[in-house]
Amino acid sequence: MTEFNAARAVALGVAASLTAAAPAAAEVEFGGKTIEWVIPFSETGGSAKWANFFAPLLSEELPGQPTVVVKFMPGAGSTKGANWFQEQEYDDGTLLFGSSGSTQFPYLLNDPRVRYEYSDWNPVMATGTGGVAYLNAEDGARFDGSANALKDIDFIYGSQGATRLDLVPLLAWEMLGMNVEPVFGIKGRGDGRLMFERGEATIDYQTSSGYLGGSTALVEAGTAVPMMTWGALDEDGNIVRDPTFPDIPTFKEVCEATDGCETSGDAWDAWKAFFVAGFPSQKIAFLPQGTPQEVIDAYVAAFEAVRAREDFDELAAKQVGEYPMFVGQGAQKAVKSATTVPDSAKAFVLKWLEDSYGVVLK
Incomplete structure (x- = not known):
């Protein structure tokens, strides 16, 4: 086989593999479904406004344009909702969860009420805020x-x-x-x-x-x-x-x-x-543990499409502010940044909490 033909065979093989993979991606379809985006705070706060801003944009870009409904589960400063989400194992992409800094901080401080683990969740989008x-x-x-x-x-x-x-x-x-x-x-x-x-x-x-x-x-x-x-x-x-x-x-x-x-x-x-x-990676959208990769990929592609809209920057500036939006691997990096602080900072804050408010986390 000549060098040209060998290269052509490789190219055809790659194309064939992509073609074979295409039906699997096409199987992700949300038409007629309702997606619940759970926010662990009340409906009056910034996280509610963040999710309500993104929900209709996400609906337009997901395959089949499903209805995306924002629901609220306040309690214990978001720990109640996060603990609940930890137990969910939806594999069809119909459940999304939105965390905030108030979810991250108890996790960072080893609050005994925390029964959730960020590494179990699948981040698909994150945004900074101020x-x-x-x-x-x-x-x-x-x-x-x-x-x-x-x-x-x-x-x-x-x-x-x-x-x-x-x-x-x-x-x-x-x-x-x-x-x-x-x-x-x-x-x-x-x-x-x-x-x-x-x-x-x-x-x-x-x-x-x-x-x-x-x-x-x-x-x-x-x-x-x-x-x-x-x-x-x-x-x-x-x-x-x-x-x-x-x-x-x-x-x-x-x-x-x-x-x-x-x-x-x-x-x-x-x-x-x-x-x-x-704050720089404050609000994060997660799919639950056990979500298939093709569903994760569909969400990543949808949020990528939202970010690529010509009017996105203008819309975001008015409702959620002018901050970076991270998708896919960028969202994964954002989670790492949001769930990591130096031991010295953690030790200082734990002592400050005890001295100023009598809060002891053990």
Whole structure:
């Protein structure tokens, strides 16, 4: 056989193998089915807005254009829903689960209530997000870019729990020397915003989708004043201004302007480690353990198609913010980043939780 014919035979063999594989891919069909996307928070928070944004786009791109319904399973700061998802073994692609930083942090801190294992799940899409802290109008009038004039105020904050994503704002406010008393037990950040609106809380924070979907109206009405974002990461891992909120200073900037707050040392290193785990890869969509590879591939292809839409960036900027979207292998890398922190940061936070809130995780 000549070299040309040998190469042609190899090419034909590859083509034949691809053709043989095609029917298997075509077997993934969701026409007439309903896909349940379970969010382990209440319907008022940022995760709800995130899933509700992606659900109709996903429906358009999956084979057969199934109905994608977002359902909510709040409880224990998302641990209830995550523990439930761990036990599910759907193999037909009709169950999707959305986690958040409040699901990741208890896992990172070895919370004894956690009975889920991220390595068992199949990530198909992940997105970053940001967060904005804001004050009521009276206290916001005293904010000048530093927290110096806020240190004699007793703030009330509606919190899901110190071991959830609220760890990031609570530690930040403490580093700034502010007196913020959390009221634990709310089921989602949207409930915290409602407490703020009713005057039951005097300080609040929302992830970007929650802030865009609800808190910006408070700012426009003059009843809320933005204080700071958590920022975003540049290519070198430095904290820079959040691209969705470029006019709002970062916590790093406010810390640098505040007496006694340091952007180096153990507290800063711990805060930044949990910020990195909780926000740049914050919201992740998973299929359950046991899902066949062809179903996973169908979801990856669908989310790839969503990301490739000409109008995607414009739509996302308005509803969930300007953040990267990771699909397939990118989503797998995002999960690793979101579920890994240095031992030193973990040790600092565990001691801080015990000293500040009497929370002991053993």
